[in-house]
Amino acid sequence: MATVNGEFEGIFEDGDRALELAVRPPDWVNPVAGDRYDLIAIGGGTAGLVAAAGAAGLGLGLRVALIERDRLGGDCLNVGCVPSKALIRSARVVGDLRRGAGLGVTADGVAVDFERVMGRLRAVRGAIAPHDSAQRFTALGVDVFFGEAQFVGRDAIAVGGQTLRFKKAVIATGGRAARPEIDGLEAVGYHTNATIFEIRDRPDRLAVIGGGPIGCELAQTFQRLGSQVTLFQRASQLLPKEEAAAAAIVQTALQEDGVNLLLETQPHRAEITATGEKLLHYRRADGTDAAIAVDAILLAAGRVPNVEGLNLGAAGVDHDPSGVRVNDFLQTSNPKIFAAGDICMAWKFTHAADAAARIVLKNALFAPLGLGRSRLSSLTIPWVTFTDPEVARVGLSETEAQAQGRAIGVITINLADVDRARTDGETDGFLKIIHAAGGDRILGATLVSRHAGETISELTTAIVGGIGLGQLASVIHPYPTQADCIKKAADAYRRTLLKPRTRTLLRWLSRLS
Numbered sequence: 018m019a020t021v022n023g024e025f026e027g028i029f030e031d032g033d034r035a036l037e038l039a040v041r042p043p044d045w046v047n048p049v050a051g052d053r054y055d056l057i058a059i060g061g062g063t064a065g066l067v068a069a070a071g072a073a074g075l076g077l078g079l080r081v082a083l084i085e086r087d088r089l090g091g092d093c094l095n096v097g098c099v100p101s102k103a104l105i106r107s108a109r110v111v112g113d114l115r116r117g118a119g120l121g122v123t124a125d126g127v128a129v130d131f132e133r134v135m136g137r138l139r140a141v142r143g144a145i146a147p148h149d150s151a152q153r154f155t156a157l158g159v160d161v162f163f164g165e166a167q168f169v170g171r172d173a174i175a176v177g178g179q180t181l182r183f184k185k186a187v188i189a190t191g192g193r194a195a196r197p198e199i200d201g202l203e204a205v206g207y208h209t210n211a212t213i214f215e216i217r218d219r220p221d222r223l224a225v226i227g228g229g230p231i232g233c234e235l236a237q238t239f240q241r242l243g244s245q246v247t248l249f250q251r252a253s254q255l256l257p258k259e260e261a262a263a264a265a266i267v268q269t270a271l272q273e274d275g276v277n278l279l280l281e282t283q284p285h286r287a288e289i290t291a292t293g294e295k296l297l298h299y300r301r302a303d304g305t306d307a308a309i310a311v312d313a314i315l316l317a318a319g320r321v322p323n324v325e326g327l328n329l330g331a332a333g334v335d336h337d338p339s340g341v342r343v344n345d346f347l348q349t350s351n352p353k354i355f356a357a358g359d360i361c362m363a364w365k366f367t368h369a370a371d372a373a374a375r376i377v378l379k380n381a382l383f384a385p386l387g388l389g390r391s392r393l394s395s396l397t398i399p400w401v402t403f404t405d406p407e408v409a410r411v412g413l414s415e416t417e418a419q420a421q422g423r424a425i426g427v428i429t430i431n432l433a434d435v436d437r438a439r440t441d442g443e444t445d446g447f448l449k450i451i452h453a454a455g456g457d458r459i460l461g462a463t464l465v466s467r468h469a470g471e472t473i474s475e476l477t478t479a480i481v482g483g484i485g486l487g488q489l490a491s492v493i494h495p496y497p498t499q500a501d502c503i504k505k506a507a508d509a510y511r512r513t514l515l516k517p518r519t520r521t522l523l524r525w526l527s528r529l530s
Contacts, residue, residue: 029136029217035143039150040089047162050179055079056381057174057183059166059327062091063367064189064358066149067374072382073158079382082160082183084176089161090149091191092210092359093367099145100214101234103138105403108241112274112405115241119442129243131219138214168332171351185353185381188334188341189374190327192359195319197226197284205287205295207314220244220313224297226284228255230402232317233267237404240276247277247309249284249299256402260415263408263465266445270405287314322360345392346380347373355381362393369398399477401470406446409469411477412461415451424454428486428509430502432466437497443467448502450476450486450510457485457510464502472500486510 037043040061056072058065061083069083088095107129114124147153151161164177174181194209196202208216210231221244225236228250240246248255248271255271255278256264272278281302288296290310298308322340329335335342335350341361348355355377358370376391384390399411418425432438432446446465452458462476479489490507494500 029139032136032139032141032143036088036095036139036146039143039146039152040094041085041087041163042151045151045161045163047164047177047179048160050162050181051080051082051160052182053080054082054160054181054183055185057082057084057181057186058189059084059174059186060091060189060191060323060358060360061085061089061149062189062191062358062370063093064191064360064370064374064377065091065187066154067371068187068189068357068377069154069159070157071375071378073154080160081158082162082181083154084162084164084166084174084181086163086165089151089154090146094142094146094149096211096214098367099142100138101210101231101238102403103141104134104214104242105234105238105405107134107137108238109405111241116442129219131242132217134242135214135217165326167326167328168334169328170331171333172353183353185355187374187377187381188327188349188354188356188360189358189370190323190360192320192322192340192365194316195321196316197318199226199284199287201287202314205289205314207316209316213315220311222311222313223247224249224284224309224311224314226314226316227318228252228278228280229258229317229319230256232315233271233402233404235315235317236276237271237274240271240274245275245277247279247311249282250278250280251283253281255280256408259402259408259410260449260463262447262449263463266406266465267402267404267408270445320359320365324360343393345394346387346390347377347393348380364398364400366398366400369396369400372396372398397477397480399473401473403470406443406465406467407469409464409473410462411473412459412480413451414461414463415449418451418460423460425460426452426454426510426513428452428506430505430509432499432502435499435502435505437499437501438466440497441467441499443499448506450506452486452510457487458483459486466499466502468499472503475500475503 058069069081072079073081114127117124154161162176166174166176169175172183223239223244223246225232225246225248228248233255236246236248254264255268282299284297284299286298290296294310296308297311300306324336332354333351334354341349341356343349343356343361347357357373357377359365380390402408415427428450430448433444438444449463451461459480464473486507490511494504
């Protein structure tokens with residue numbers, strides 16, 4: 018990339034051009050449709066890409082097609098994981114600098130060049146785009162079609178004036194940001210994840226509607242990058258699907274960064290005043306109303322599936338407002354058609370869509386007469402909210418386990434008791450492990466730490482591999498690391514095994530040794 022005096026030149030244009038050339042080439046000509054495809058993937062996001070690449074890359078001569086109406090890469094590359102984490106990385110630097118005084122380092126005059134931050138985001142996205150490019154999939158042997166896909170029968174799809182017939186198909190059209198009922202919102206204008214990463218100018222006052230993972234991540238990020246953020250959450254806590262103690266830590270972190278949190282509030286009307294200001298009216302839990310002036314509004318209040326325009330009725334595919342209906346084998350009401358990803362799953366994560374696409378591949382192409390099929394319910398899926406600190410979850414929470422009537426044991430390790438967390442000045446957090454009562458089988462875990470997303474995989478591996486706390490206690494963890502909290506939890510479990518009879522036996526053995 019060209020530079021002038023060390024500064025980026027054309028960073029926006031270069032990043033956007035690299036993205037476009039990879040995931041929606043302007044001169045692309047759809048191929049001539051084959052006679053009959055072994056598999057057609059509708060949707061070029063994670064699930065569709067994994068299904069198409071997996072089928073074509075086996076070297077079995079399978080005929081595979083991939084249909085995308087907009088850009089390959091889906092939300093993750095274009096308007097989700099990649100751009101948001103690039104933005105979060107820049108914001109975390111600001112957070113570190115502002116906390117520097119507690120570490121004996123004073124960083125005065127911290128300045129954010131917002132345009133450069135956004136330019137870096139676009140450059141990173143453009144650099145990653147070739148992984149999901151039309152050229153890469155064509156080289157794998159996939160017929161890539163751009164255009165609106167519409168079922169015209171139980172085994173046929175129309176796109177770009179051609180009809181593609183298939184033996185099996187997978188619907189992987191994903192979802193989009195939900196639009197809450199707020200009068201006047203369309204006239205005032207708003208952002209979703211589909212548009213917020215395209216801005217160049219930082220909004221001085223940003224309203225974020227929704228206190229789930231996306232809302233919390235972006236509220237903290239924009240606050241650190243210089244916006245004054247007001248976060249609206251209709252529930253009484255942020256991250257309502259997480260442990261209350263985990264949500265409380267995130268809430269405190271956002272408030273310490275300066276985010277204005279309005280819990281148990283519901284925006285209901287937006288207007289542009291005579292002076293040109295955007296005014297957002299909201300209602301509190303006690304029924305009283307108030308309003309706040311903002312420069313931009315970001316919607317982060319849930320997701321809705323992209324089922325429109327597919328003509329699912331012609332294919333005999335049942336669906337409802339939550340998306341395409343599937344069984345545990347990810348099969349729709351049409352046995353030739355499967356679905357994966359946000360279009361049909363409660364877990365709306367890239368890695369969940371990837372795992373589901375692998376199930377579709379096996380069940381659609383390599384399970385004759387249904388033999389050897391894999392189930393969605395067999396997956397153990399971790400997830401992470403990338404705030405600072407991060408919140409990572411896998412398996413059951415304590416509340417979920419209790420709701421199921423399970424007899425459980427709970428082990429909690431506070432980061433304040435982990436040496437590396439102390440040396441890092443990152444003691445706000447904890448590890449909670451849920452295990453079966455009377456045994457060491459791990460049922461779930463919640464971890465709150467700056468590195469929770471990197472650490473949770475050890476516990477995910479333990480659950481998948483049937484590795485109990487007793488065996489984890491024998492795993493040597495490098496010292497000092499924050500992952501040592503897992504060893505501490507395992508050691509805490511072992512100590513619970515020291516019953517009076519065990520102590521008596523050990524005392525007797527020590528005397529004989």
